[in-house]
Amino acid sequence: MSDQIIGGKSFTAVAINCAAKAGEWIKTKLGNHTSLSLKYSAQDLVTEVDKGAEMMIRNLVQTHFPDHSFLGEEGVEPGPEASTRALQSVRDAEYLWVVDPLDGTTNFVHSFPFFSVSIALAHRGEVIVGVVYDPIRDELFVAEKGKGAYVRGRRMGVSSEQNLRESLIATGFPADPNYALPLNMKGLQALVPQVRNIRSGGSAALHMAYVAAGRLSGFWELGLNAWDLAAGSLLVTESGGRLTDIKGNPYDLGVRHVVASNAHIHDEFLHALQQAESGN
Ligand code: IPD
Ligand code: CA
Ligand code: CA
16 A cells, blocks of 8 residues: 555655655754744644644645645644544545644754654555654654564664563653643653653654664653654554553554553553553
8 A cells, every 4th residue: 555656656755755855944943943832831832843844744745645635733723622623524534644744842942952753644544654754863764554664774673671670761741731741740650660761852753763763662641642643653563562542452543642662561561550540
């Protein structure tokens, strides 16, 4: 399916081209954004660069695949209810591009060099191509359904830690201060003494890519959206990792509370979060 070529361009080639172009442009804007506004909460930021990058990606995708559907963060009203509604309206589309044009806006605004462009293509709700691009390190993470996942042209594989005690785990602090953040804090409190250490880099898509690359043993976060996770989901599974919601149900585009791991630690990870009542 992901081999399919329409008008001379494969899906994966277009995804890579979009991510590279948007990422390079975002990098030129580092330290130069001119407008900063708040969305859903005081922690939920957007700049003209987020919007410009999404427009660039949308235009490129539409040029190649005018019949495909498109779900991008900046085309959706802020807040969890609006995201759920927006996904519902397109999730059964034959081909759906799911795009976070700049994952890690807070980092971008502070010139903290850890952010990414995240682009996925789903076929009838199943992710078949996932690309995450880190323009600072010039690292492109690419996965195709059934064909593995690659970074810098090399096949990725998850890490080998067998238990939480030896694990380096990442999380994020959700922008929803009322529901997702307090629950994530419960999980954090419980996990810190059980793991080797915790990181919070500030880009969910890159955290997922790092699980795929074996740089992190696992990642969890509550209250994420389809565009944060879709591309990373395929990176993780095509690298031999496991991906569920916080209750252990398999990943789909509607999952907001995610647990990703190298598979070996997954059950222990889920159990620790459930003991902490971090997903209720
Ligand atoms: C955010 C990042 C961050 C995560 C937040 C997300 P954005 O996305 O992925 O790491 O903790 O929950 O909202 O707003 O920078 O695209
Ligand atoms: Ca995001
Ligand atoms: Ca974003």
